[in-house]
Structure formats: structure tokens, C-alpha cells
Amino acid sequence: MQEQAIPDEILRSLYSYYGLDQPLHVQYMKYMKGLISFDFGPSFIHEGRTTNDIIKEGFPISFALGSLALIASITVGIFLGTIAALFKTKWQDTAAMIAAVIGMSVPSFILATILQYVFGMKMRLFPIARCESFAHMILPALALSAFPTAFIARLTRANIIEVLDKDYILTAYAKGLSTESTIFNHVMKNSLLPVVSYLGTLTASILTGSFVVEKIFGIPGLGGWFVSSIANRDYTIIMGLTVFYCLIVNITNFVADLLYFFMDPRIRSEYKDRAYV
């Protein structure tokens, strides 16, 4: 079929709808003004839809999936890391660390396809794709959480081993505290703090992981939209989602810093000293 020439008037009205009839600097200023009021502009490909519509639609799904993965990786990662550190150089340690290094080495998109193939297609334990119930979220969340889990497990192990060598642990034992209460009140408290400072990094990794995992499992979240708008070269959506993603990662980083500040009295006093100097 031959493409029809677009009548001049329609072309002009289309240009003015997307703001393309203006000079570049005017377009840029207009876009920046939109950004301040969280208006990311209309989609170039999907008629009548704006980037804001897409974020409103996709974000709740991605958010649910992402937080599930984040919670799973924090609990499992801390558990594995603690076990490994307390049984240092025994078989429990070796097993946990082998699992962790494998978790760090298998990319999320490969893990996602393997999980889908084994548990979805062959064993039929979980639904293969789409996102309608909690059961649909389990496989994608597993695929997303593998890397952060392994990362947290290694971090926790290193921290606990370091803290166990400290003098105040010796003091705690010398006071006659039981092993359990020493570990919970003294070791864990000090070794879990650094994990908080990695929350931003973990969020970023889950977020970028969602690009492929959502594509593989056919989940209508933001990650899937981002990938398809790259393929379509839908620039306003690419830009809008990038800004949105950066906002999320930076907010998480900020919250993590604040949490760290309030949870660790040493840092608080350091800041106080600095204020008087």
C-alpha cells in the first residue's frame, strides 16, 4: 500500500500538538517546565496516551513486584549471610557461599527463562506469564531477587565476621551474656547497618532487572514499557521513564542515607562534631 501524502493542515496541527513547530530551545524550555510539574508529554507512537498515563498504569505493578523481590532478597540474604558467618569455614558456610557466587553469576534474564521453563512449562507449578494473582508474581520475583540476595548474603557474612573480632563482643561475652543475646543485640545490630546503605544500589539492580524479567513473563509493568519504547524509538516515553527511574533510585538513596543517619549513633555524633568545627 502506498503511503498517502498528509494534507498540509493536518500536518501542521499534528506538529503543533507535539510542539514540533517551535524552535528547539522553546521545545526544550517547554519540556523542562513540564518536568517540574511532572508532565512528561504525550507518546509519539501510542495515539492519545501520555507518559503519565503509562506510569500510572505500569508503576503499581512494577512496584509490587519490585518490593516483593526486595523484601525476599533482604530476608533470605541476611539469613544466608548470618548462617555462613556463624559457621565460618564449615560446610554451611561453603554451601551458602557457593549458592551466593552462583546467584551473582547467573544473569537475571537467564534465570528468568530457566525458572519459566522448569517450573512453568515442565512442572506446571506456577503460571507461565501475565500478572493476575500472587502466584503469577512468584517466579519473576525469584528471578529478580537472585542477584540482590547473593550480594546481601556476601555483605552480611563479611560484616559479621569483622564484627565478631571486635573487642566489644569479647566484652559482651565477659559480662556473661548468652551466645544468642550477644549475636542478636551486639553482632547483628552492627553488621546489618552497612546493608542499609546498599538499599539504593539494590533498588537500581532490581529496577534494571525488571526490563528483561517483565518482558520474559509478559508483565504489563514499567520495565516492559521501557523496553518496547526503546524498540519503537518512542523518545518522550524513554526520556520520561528514565527521569522517573532516576527519581526513584535517588529517593531510595536519600531515604537509605537518612535511615543510616538515624540508626547509627556514631555517624550522628560525627555530623554534630563537624557542625561545630
Next chain:
Amino acid sequence: MYKEHFKKLLKHRSSFIGITILSILILGAIVCPMLTKATYYETHLALKNKAPCLEHLFGTDELGRSMFARIWWGARISLFIGITAALIDMVIGVFYGAFSGLMGGKIDDIMMRIVDVFQAIPNLLMVILLMVILGQGIFTIIIAMTITGWLNMARIVRAQILSLKNQDFVTAAYGIGASHLWILTKHLIPSCSGSIITTVTLTIPAAIFTEAFLSFLGLGVQAPIASWGTMASDGLSALSYFPWRLFFPAFFISITMLAFNLLGDGLRDIFDPRFRS
């Protein structure tokens, strides 16, 4: 001194496994493409989607190309991209970080704030955006990865230089009238070679992962050249009928990342006493 470190590495269990796997992979990447008559681009439609057999060790793909040849050609490409990107990151990161740390004061402040600005955007997101702008190809992938990849190295080297530069041997060198450049290249950078080597070794698997991820999204190298990522992406659509088409590239991506991670762990154990177990 290096001989001694190498002996220690071979004794370290995880790095020994890593070195063994890597030697096999590198040897395979050099030798295997020469051994088979099949090439990565030659198509035989009559032989399409053959399961692995003696003649086609890893089976064939949807155009009847030998997966064995494609995997080993892919090994060359993936390893080349990973190693080149990591080396470029190293050169930029070491000099940026060392200069920033040595100068200190305002220059250091400004240079590190620039790093902060880059790091506010998730790395993979930045690379994806750059690929959209730069277009596909082996060298554009390397460029896109190195634009943000050096940040980590710069931070690590700067931290090391900051702790080293006030030590006596540096003051002594200044005392005999050595220049900044001399002290940097002859004293400071060699002193942090341990953490530089470790960081490079851990950057390579990250770069291989990024390349595979991009190719999986359809932003990577273009046909007929095959990297493991493109092969995995092609294999995904045929997963339920011809699983070997996904299995082999997925296996090689994972095993390569695993080998580099194991080697990096070993290097860190040897060079960084804090992680020694």
C-alpha cells in the same frame, strides 16, 4: 613478588577453579573456530533446529547454522568486549582517581562531584540510553559501557591514594625533589595495584553481563555476528521446542561470569586483608 602472588592464587581454591575455567574458555575461543569447518554465518536450511549430535555438538539454530561454531565465535566477541571495556575503564579510572586523590582540596571536590552526578543515574539505564543514540555495534557497546564504567575504579583508586599520600615514603620522595607525576606513576599507583587488579577482574564479568543484557534486548551486536546475548535472545523464542538453543549460550554466559567472579574473590582475599578468611 608477582610470582609469589600467582602461587598463592593457584593454592586458593575458588581462584584455582576460576583460572582453570578461564583457561579452557580462552583456549576454546582461540582454537575451536579453527577446528570446525562450520562458520558462524553459513546457513543450511535443510539442517535447521537439529538437536545436539556428533556432527553438530551443540545442535543448530533456526537457519541451520552450527551452534558449536557460533558459541566459540561468540566467546571471542564476548570476551573481547568484556576485557577491552574493563581495560579502558581501568586506564580512565586509575588516572582520574589518582589525580583527584593526589591533588585534594577543591580539585578533588569538583572531580568527585562529577562522579556523583554520573552515579545518580543507574549504570545500565545510562548504557541503554547511549546505545539508543549511538546505534548498534561492537565498538559502540564498548564506548557506551566505558562512558560510565570507570566511575567505580576512580572511587576505589582515589580512596587508596588518599590513605597512601601522607605516608612517609611519599614525603621522602617529595623530599628528594620528585615531581607529582613521578610519585604518582612510580610510588602511588604501584602501591594500589592489588585493588586495581581485583577491580578489573570484577569489572570484566559486569561488562560481559551488560553486553549480553543489551544483546538480549536487541540493542547489542548485529547479525550475522553472534554474541552469547544475541544467541540467548534468539533461543528464547524457541525455548519450548528446541531448548538447547537457549541452554548453550546461557550456560556459557553464566560459567564465564562465574569464573571471573571466583578469580576476583581469590584476588581480593590475597590483596585485601580485611576479607581474608
